[in-house]
Amino acid sequence: xxxxxxxxxxxxxxxASTIEPLTDEDRMGRRVGGVDLSRPLSPEQAAFIVSLLDxxxxxxxxxxxxxxxxxxxxxxxxxxxxxxxxxPYNYANYADYVKTRAALVQHPIESRTSTxxxxxxxxxxxxxxxxxxxxxxxxxxxxxxxxxxxxxxxGGQHWHTDIEFQPVPLSTSMFYxxxxxxxxxxxxxxxxxxxxxxxxxxxxxxxxxxAELRERLPLNGETAYxxxxxxxxxxxxxxxxxxxxxxxxxxxxVDDPGWLIPLVHTNPRTGRKSLxxxxxxxxxxxxxxxxxxxxxxxxxxxxxxxxxxxxxxxxFRYDHPHTPGDVTIWSNFATLHDAPPNLRVVNxxxxxxxxxxxxxxxxxxYQLPRNDNPAWIExxxxxxxxxxxx
Ligand SMILES: [Fe+2]
Numbered sequence: 001x002x003x004x005x006x007x008x009x010x011x012x013x014x015x016a017s018t019i020e021p022l023t024d025e026d027r028m029g030r031r032v033g034g035v036d037l038s039r040p041l042s043p044e045q046a047a048f049i050v051s052l053l054d055x056x057x058x059x060x061x062x063x064x065x066x067x068x069x070x071x072x073x074x075x076x077x078x079x080x081x082x083x084x085x086x087x088p089y090n091y092a093n094y095a096d097y098v099k100t101r102a103a104l105v106q107h108p109i110e111s112r113t114s115t116x117x118x119x120x121x122x123x124x125x126x127x128x129x130x131x132x133x134x135x136x137x138x139x140x141x142x143x144x145x146x147x148x149x150x151x152x153x154x155g156g157q158h159w160h161t162d163i164e165f166q167p168v169p170l171s172t173s174m175f176y177x178x179x180x181x182x183x184x185x186x187x188x189x190x191x192x193x194x195x196x197x198x199x200x201x202x203x204x205x206x207x208x209x210x211a212e213l214r215e216r217l218p219l220n221g222e223t224a225y226x227x228x229x230x231x232x233x234x235x236x237x238x239x240x241x242x243x244x245x246x247x248x249x250x251x252x253x254v255d256d257p258g259w260l261i262p263l264v265h266t267n268p269r270t271g272r273k274s275l276x277x278x279x280x281x282x283x284x285x286x287x288x289x290x291x292x293x294x295x296x297x298x299x300x301x302x303x304x305x306x307x308x309x310x311x312x313x314x315x316f317r318y319d320h321p322h323t324p325g326d327v328t329i330w331s332n333f334a335t336l337h338d339a340p341p342n343l344r345v346v347n348x349x350x351x352x353x354x355x356x357x358x359x360x361x362x363x364x365x366y367q368l369p370r371n372d373n374p375a376w377i378e379x380x381x382x383x384x385x386x387x388x389x390x
Contacts, residue, residue: 005052009035012045019052022318028057028227028335029318035061037077037327038069040390043366046080049329050364053081053172054270057227058320058330064176065325071130071356074176074327076368076390078135081172081329082360083372085163086134086385089113097383104383106134116143121349128178131356134385139175139355145346152345155195156217158202158284159226159308159338161277162359165250165287167259168380169276170359174329179354180322181221181343190219191351194341201284203301210305213312217340218319221353224338225318225330229274231311232264240264243275247293254288263292265333269364274334278307311336322355332359 009017013035022029030052041049052059064073078084088094092111096102109115114127120142131138163170181191194217202211217224235243244264251258265276280301281289292300310316319340320328330337343351361380362372368390377384 005055008048012042012048022058022060022320027315027318028225028230029060029320030056030058031060031062033062036067036069037061037064038067038073040076040368041080046364046366050080050269050366053329053331054267054272057229057334058225058318058328060320060326060328062323063325064327065178069176069327070128071133071136071176073130074174074356074358075130075133075135075387077327077329078172078174078358078360079368079370079387079390080365081174082170082362082364083370083377083381084135084358084360084385084387085170085381086383087137088383089137090134091383094383106132113138113140113143117354120145121147121352124349125179125352125354127354133387134383135358135387137357137359139353139357141342141344141346141351141353145352147347149345149347151343151347151351153192153195154342154344155197155201156224156341157339158282159214159224159279159312159336160282161279161332161336164277164282164332165252166361166380166382167250167261168361169250169261170332170361172329172361173332173357173359174327175223175322175355175357177322177324177326177328177355179349179352180324181351181353183348183350184220185351186219188219191221192219192341192343194219203281205301207305207309210309210312213309216312216314216317217338218321219341220321221342222319222321222340224340225320226311226336227316227318227334228276228278228311228336229272229334231307231313231316232273232275234310234316240273244273248276249291249293251288256288258288258291260293267333272334274331275307275311276333277336278304278311279336280304280308308336322353
């Protein structure tokens with residue numbers, strides 16, 4: 001750890017605060033101890049935390065449950081990194097809003113995800129305050145779960161970047177972990193196994209090496225990450241120059257005209273470059289594949305497969321274990337990630353996953369409340385949402 005970073009941390013958060021690499025000194029990810037995110041951050045503290053993410057791509061803050069942190073606090077932290085975006089699932093009438101701009105209404109209490117979570121193992125697992133904010137997406141396997149439920153085992157997702165397909169993509173996502181699976185159910189001593197893929201999950205012409213790299217997924221409920229800043233840096237000067245000039249067409253549906261976004265993201269604060277979501281079909285059939293400006297769909301796929309293969313090399317990969325009480329923040333511009341093989345329905349609380357995710361975009365703000373231009377919010381935060389209090 002660079003001594004300057006450690007000194008700044010201790011100066012801003014006290015002598016007891018600590019920072020350590022999650023794996024090796026020269027790789028992505030840091031774990032921070034002794035920092036209390038349940039308390040508002042000073043502008044200097046907020047700027048420092050943003051700078052940690054700029055440098056290390058993923059930063060995990062341990063033991064926030066011991067500080068009494070709740071999900072409102074997570075939303076306040078998120079406001080420093082960008083404008084939180086609400087999740088359409090949280091609204092009862094999102095489809096009407098899209099068609100007619102009807103006023104948005106949240107689901108009534110009885111049909112919220114938090115209620116389904118609370119019904120799985122009553123008295124054992126209950127969502128913490130703030131879970132019902134429209135900005136929060138509850139990542140859990142507790143919906144439909146309970147002592148009598150039949151467990152459902154599912155494979156990992158595609159490698160992707162959260163909501164890379166909008167004109168202003170997400171900059172940052174974060175998890176606050178309430179539950180992570182403690183059980184080890186398989187003969188191999190892991191929580192789950194990696195079930196075989198159904199036909200067509202990946203394009204049949206994917207190179208064999210890439211197919212194998214994609215499937216190296218963690219089996220204890222960790223989130224799999226790949227460092228796209230390190231992967232970019234590992235190309236030679238000529239290759240980087242070629243990559244710098246490439247524009248990618250992003251779109252939600254195949255027949256959308258979409259828009260062009262640079263393949264290489266330049267961090268506005270540090271100038272550091274990274275590949276932004278260099279994956280051809282990052283959401284399988286759900287989101288239209290990316291196209292490289294000036295290439296045919298097949299050429300685009302082959303080109304992006306080569307970049308995905310680079311990013312998924314073992315030296316750029318990191319599997320992040322979730323520990324209850326952790327707040328883990330990651331850059332969507334400098335990483336790819338993949339949700340692991342999972343039990344989607346469980347009948348034992350020891351298999352429960354319960355994480356609160358907030359994602360945000362736009363400028364960082366060291367001082368709160370944020371001061372976003374309402375026209376920018378209207379255009380880029382869909383559905384429009386602003387954190388009520390911070
Ligand atoms: Fe994701």
